[in-house]
Amino acid sequence: MNPRKIMYLVNPISGTGKKELLVNNIKKQTAARGIAYEVAYTTASGNYTLHKEKIVEEHFTDVVIIGGDGTVNQVVNNFRDIPDLQFGIIPLGSGNGLAYAAGISKKPMQALHLIFDGTAKYTDAFTINNYFSCMLSGIGFDAKVAHDFAASASRGLFTYTQQSLINFFKAQPYQFEVIIDGFSFFTDAYFISIANSNQFGNNVTIAPQASLNDGLLDIVIVQKMHKARLPFAVLQQIRGNNKLQQMVEDMSKKNILYFQSPCITIRNLKHAPFHIDGEPTETSEEFKASIIKDCFKLIQP
Numbered sequence: 073m074n075p076r077k078i079m080y081l082v083n084p085i086s087g088t089g090k091k092e093l094l095v096n097n098i099k100k101q102t103a104a105r106g107i108a109y110e111v112a113y114t115t116a117s118g119n120y121t122l123h124k125e126k127i128v129e130e131h132f133t134d135v136v137i138i139g140g141d142g143t144v145n146q147v148v149n150n151f152r153d154i155p156d157l158q159f160g161i162i163p164l165g166s167g168n169g170l171a172y173a174a175g176i177s178k179k180p181m182q183a184l185h186l187i188f189d190g191t192a193k194y195t196d197a198f199t200i201n202n203y204f205s206c207m208l209s210g211i212g213f214d215a216k217v218a219h220d221f222a223a224s225a226s227r228g229l230f231t232y233t234q235q236s237l238i239n240f241f242k243a244q245p246y247q248f249e250v251i252i253d254g255f256s257f258f259t260d261a262y263f264i265s266i267a268n269s270n271q272f273g274n275n276v277t278i279a280p281q282a283s284l285n286d287g288l289l290d291i292v293i294v295q296k297m298h299k300a301r302l303p304f305a306v307l308q309q310i311r312g313n314n315k316l317q318q319m320v321e322d323m324s325k326k327n328i329l330y331f332q333s334p335c336i337t338i339r340n341l342k343h344a345p346f347h348i349d350g351e352p353t354e355t356s357e358e359f360k361a362s363i364i365k366d367c368f369k370l371i372q373p
C-alpha cells in the first residue's frame with residue numbers, strides 16, 4: 073500500500089464549470105495508484121478546525137487544494153504548522169497565480185499526475201500586518217480590480233479582464249511613503265505589488281525575477297505617469313525588461329520601481345484599497361510585510 077494519504081479539499085464555487093466529473097476522475101485515479109484519500113469541501117468562513125483535527129489524528133500526508141488562490145491562502149495558512157504535511161494544487165480559480173508560478177499545469181489531470189509524481193519543495197510565504205499571503209498582495213489599482221471582481225456576479229477570466237479594463241480608465245494614483253532597507257521615500261503610484269509569486273495570475277507576470285524560495289519579497293511600484301504610457305511601462309515590466317534597482321537611484325525618473333527585500337513598510341496616505349492573494353481585504357494606514365522563508369512544502373515539477 074502506498075504510504076501517502078491525501079485529503080482533497082474542493083472549493084465548490086471557485087472558477088467556472090462543473091466539478092463533479094473532475095472529482096469522480098480524481099477519485100478513480102487516486103484509487104488506481106493505491107493511495108488512500110478523502111474528498112472534503114472548503115469553507116466560506118475560512119474555519120478549518122475540524123479538517124485540521126482530522127488531518128492530524130488520521131495521519132494525512134497531503135492536502136490537495138482544488139480551487140483558486142483565495143482557497144490556497146486559507147488552507148495553507150490553517151495547516152502550515154502541521155509537521156511534514158505536503159500541499160498540492162489542482163488550479164481551478166480565475167487567477168491561480170501561485171500554481172502557475174510553481175509550474176503546475178492548467179490542465180486538471182496533468183496537475184493531478186504531478187500530485188502523484190512531483191516533488192514537495194519548500195516554498196516561501198509572507199505576512200502583511202497580521203495577514204498571511206502566499207502569492208501576491210497589493211495596494212491601489214490592482215486591489216480595486218480584486219474588490220470589483222469580488223462584487224461582480226460572475227467569476228472567471230472574462231470578468232477579471234473586464235474589471236481590469238474598466239478600472240484602467242478610472243485609475244488615479246495614490247500617495248504612499250515607502251520604507252525599505254532603512255531608506256524612505258514618497259511616491260504617487262497606481263499600485264504597489266508585494267509578490268512572492270512572479271505573477272497576478274493567468275500567467276500575467278508583474279515581478280519577473282520573483283522566486284518562490286529565495287527568501288525575498290519582490291516589490292513593484294507603478295508610479296504616476298501619463299495614462300498612455302502606463303500599458304507600455306507595465307508591458308516592459310511583464311517582459312522583464314525593467315531591471316531590479318538599487319534604492320539610491322533617482323526614484324522620480326523611473327515609471328516603475330522594482331526591488332527585492334525580505335521586508336518593507338508602506339504608509340498608505342490616501343487609504344488606497346488592499347488585497348491579499350486576490351481577495352479584497354480591509355485597508356490600513358500602514359502595512360508591514362515580511363517574508364516567511366521555507367514556510368510550507370508545495371508539490372512542484
Ligand SMILES: Nc1ncnc2c1ncn2[C@@H]1O[C@H](COP(=O)(O)OP(=O)(O)OP(=O)(O)O)[C@@H](O)[C@H]1O
Nearest residue numbers: 086087114115116139140141142143165166167168
Ligand atoms: N464551501 C464554500 N462555499 C462558498 N464559498 C466558499 C466555499 N469555500 C470557499 N469559498 C470562498 O471562495 C473564495 C475563494 O475562491 P478561490 O480563490 O478558490 O477561487 P477564485 O476566486 O475563482 O480564484 P482566484 O483566487 O485564483 O482568482 C473565498 O471568498 C471563499 O470564502
